[in-house]
Amino acid sequence: MSIRVDGATMPADLYLPESGEGPGMVVYQEIFGVTDYISSRARDLAALGYVVLVPHLYHRLGDEVVQEGGEGLPRAMELMNEFDWEQGVKDGVAALAAVRARDEVRGPAGVIGFCFGGGMAFNVAAAAKADRAAPDALVSYYGSALPNLLELAPEVTSPSLHHFGTADDYIPMDKVEEIEAAVTAGNDDVSFLTYEGAGHAFDNPSPMFHHEAASSQAWVATESFLLEKLPV
Incomplete structure (x- = not known):
């Protein structure tokens, strides 16, 4: 499917639960794009009972998908630097509105993001709140942009769950603690979990990143959180 956004059409992948309807999830x-890994997590969410939309945020950059892991990381970093973050947030908000508008969606709608997408989900929650359309739940996996988005924390009032590894070379623990203090201040409905020995992108199955125990524990927590906040 596609979503009309400012001056463009953004591709998006739709995954339906077995029932054909349910709460919405974006x-x-x-940073690698809409990879097989991201698609697999979308299928996992659909299997839980959610109507899932995956927007292709790199559509203005040719919708490129980069090989995950060390070989693709330099190009992925280039794409992130080329990415228009402000425009991307607008596209991300449009995706949330699009899933809510689906006939298959019953009830609330939430957002989840991984790495680059974890920061995007957080920023979308703040931007959508300004339009009185905040997501009903937010899950952020090691949001790489979060250290630069903390001024938005007071605007993120959605129930939220954050995952970080204690061995994240990209977001060291002093930054993780700073993030925790910011996102929990004034919001009683925030869960902030850390995983001993897990590095950045620990949920990604690439051998370069994957931490099996942290990935498993975090997904169990994610399922529990979503089923509580967005019951199917």
Whole structure:
């Protein structure tokens, strides 16, 4: 499917639950693009009972998908630097509105993002709140942009769950603690979980990133959180 956004048409992948209807979820990609990994997580959410939309946020950059892991990381970093973040947030908000508008969606709608997408989900929550359309739940996996978005924390009032590894070379623990203090201030409905020995992108199955125990524990927590906040 596609979504009309400012001056463009953004591709998006739709995943329906077995029932054909349910609460809505938007999945925001990693810096590698909409990879098989991101698609697999979308299928996992659909299997839980959610109507899942995955917007292709790199559509203004040719919708490129980069090989995950070390070989693709330099190009992924280039794409992130080329990405228009402000425009991307507008596209991300449009994706949330699009999933809510789906006939298959019953009840609330949430957002989830991984790495690049974890920061995007957080920023979308703040931007959508300004339009009185904040997501009903937010899950952010090691949001890489969060250290630069903390001034938005007071605007993110959605129930939220944050995951970070204690061995994240990209977001060291002093930054993780700073993020925790910001996102929990004034919001009683925030869960902030850390995973001992897990590095950045620990949920990604690439051998370069994957931490099996942290990935498993975080997904169990994610399922529990979503089923509580967005019951199917």
